[in-house]
């Protein structure tokens with residue numbers, strides 16, 4: 001069995017455990033704390049799932065590096081993206097939705113080898129849909145291979161932006177882009193926004209300086225769906241470097257880059 005298939009089998013088993021942990025927790029009171037500000041939630045489930053997954057990754061692949069949100073992973077300053085095999089882990093992406101809506105959140109994991117995305121997993125717990133991709137094999141939803149996305153332009157599609165949409169420094173740019181599109185959609189989970197592109201539901205998702213665990217799974221999945229991901233400054237991608245990103249169809253990303261350059 002190849003290393004990729006071996007990891008794929010294990011990851012799907014581990015994600016099932018994460019899903020069970022979340023589903024079994026519905027009867028228990030969620031412990032909710034805030035981190036950087038009053039809307040930056042973390043719960044006991046975020047921590048428990050990350051701890052469980054990190055333990056499993058370390059037991060099977062002790063030489064690999066882990067970048068994760070809640071502190072159980074490695075220090076990113078000791079990671080060399082050009083050499084290491086790196087697991088990016090977001091135990092719950094969309095914690096705000098998890099707490100407030102009880103839907104629209106996901107568990108995400110991606111593996112990069114020498115800065116190339118090899119595997120990506122985005123589990124929509126509530127809808128019981130696991131989106132997953134292996135480099136060169138396309139994107140699947142559970143057992144079904146999704147068709148490659150069409151190369152729709154900004155004019156012919158919907159776009160999404162992360163929650164800083166209305167902040168002073170970017171509202172002007174987002175408005176310019178919005179004018180070109182058919183409209184805006186916003187879920188509040190970077191992972192599920194990437195899934196929307198991979199499904200062909202939106203043509204562009206803009207993120208402004210998200211963390212590596214927020215974007216690494218989505219980047220790999222969008223690329224594998226037939227789309228592309230570019231930095232605003234068009235420098236090479238490195239999930240560990242925080243930067244503004246455009247994820248989407250090739251045409252829509254180019255359209256947005258033109259708007260950015262003309263601004």
Ligand code: IPD
Pocket residue numbers: 069090092093094095096162163164187188189190191210214
């Ligand atoms: C958040 C979500 C959200 C994005 C935030 C992220 P979290 O992740 O992906 O869509 O706008 O900036 O922090 O904190 O729920 O894992």
Ligand code: CA
Pocket residue numbers: 090092093094190213214
């Ligand atoms: Ca996240």
Ligand code: CA
Pocket residue numbers: 046069090091092093094095
């Ligand atoms: Ca998270």
